[in-house]
Amino acid sequence: MxxxxxxxxxxxxxxxxxxxxxxxxxxxxxxxxxxxxxxxxxxxxxxxxxxxxxxxxxxxxxxxxxxxxxxxxxxxxxDGSDTVELPADEFADQLANVMTLEREASRITDFGNSLVPGLLQTPSYARAVFSTRGRTVSEVEQCVSTRVGRQCLLSRPNGPELVFLLDELALRRLIGGARIMRAQLRHIIDCAELPMVLVNVIPVDAGAHAGIQGPFAVYEFGSLGTYVYLENRKGGIFLTKPEEACEYLDVCEQLRGQALDVAGSAELIESIAKGLDR
The missing domain is CATH 1.10.260.40 (lambda repressor-like DNA-binding domains)
Structure with missing residues (x-):
């Protein structure tokens, strides 16, 4: 398709x-x-x-x-380009693209190296993130509402398999303060218990890894192709060429090889949350 x-x-x-x-x-x-x-x-x-x-x-x-x-x-x-960069004033188009890919994909792999991926963010965490980008209060709340609304994907019947690869440093960054971050970490643990959700953490002692240069999301459609989305401050870039997508599929495989298993990841996240309790 x-x-x-x-x-x-x-x-x-x-x-x-x-x-x-x-x-x-x-x-x-x-x-x-x-x-x-x-x-x-x-x-x-x-x-x-x-x-x-x-x-x-x-x-x-x-x-x-x-x-x-x-x-x-x-x-x-x-339009006839293969790779499309969408600036900030085309945010509605960018979001429409992302939501369509989320709706149609059979498998989504989302890697976060500095922030928790959007599909896992709590409203308070998302609000703290969006507030750093010079938006008005109403714009921030609109962004938060849209982000939270997209999260129905996590429990949608017949939805995609969702794989989240998280750098440990993203889990230790105090976005919004200790209280908000503690709730965010426990939310990730709750989400990881959903049937179609997998959460794997890449520990800091893994050192340099294939995803260290930035976050990305990979949308797979079986034999029908793969898309990659690279988000940046001014919008985002979608990669659609097979050779580009294959490169990121290889990165995902390397990251999974360096990540903790599901049980070990949950244990590490809980440990970080308990540290914030203290």
Whole structure:
């Protein structure tokens, strides 16, 4: 479904789906009005196919989309890059891409070397992180709400396998103070007990490791391809080329080899939390 596509196209599909639902159309009703099939509509929205600029224009007419918003959607249909960097003012597109990948992936590996990955963050921890980026209070709360809302993925029926690889240093960094960090650590332990969640910690005595240069997330779709997401301060970079994705799959394998097992990881996290109690 995802192999050979641009991530920007995933964002386009998510936006088309949002517009359809906003107008209370079913895939069948859209197909009927455009003289096509419900499968065609669904494939556009999931990114299984890339709609042409002309098709996007037809959908815009149907959904009542005009002006700058229409131009933006059509431009996405024309985009042809393989690696897309999204600046901060395109955060909505970036988030749509990430959420689509989370929804469709069969396995997600999320590595955090300085922070706890977003899918494991408590509201208080996330609030402390977002507050460092110069956002207003309302912007921070919106970001926190969105992040927490995405965490339903951890317990979703038939959801993806979720593997979290955490550098021990990320667990020892006092984000928000001892009370917030203690609650965050115990939240990670609770999440690790969920059926589809695995948490492995790379101890500090492992020394330099393959992920030391920065955090990343790998989204696997079986035989249909792999995407990698690299987050940075101004947005994020999505890698879609097979050779790039394979490199990060190798990194994941190396990190798992250096990490503690599930039981050892839980014991270390509990130990760090108890240290904060004292």
């Amino acid at each position: 995802f192999q050979g596509r641009r991530v920007f196209q995933v964002g386009l599909g998510a936006e088309l789906r949002r517009l359809r639902e906003l107008n209370r159309f079913s895939t069948r009703s859209v197909a009927s009005k455009l003289g096509t099939s419900p499968a065609w509509v669904s494939r556009n929205e999931t990114g299984a196919r890339k709609p042409t600029a002309g098709e996007v224009k037809e959908l815009c007419v149907l959904f009542g989309v005009t002006g700058a918003q229409k131009d933006k959607l059509v431009a996405k249909a024309c």
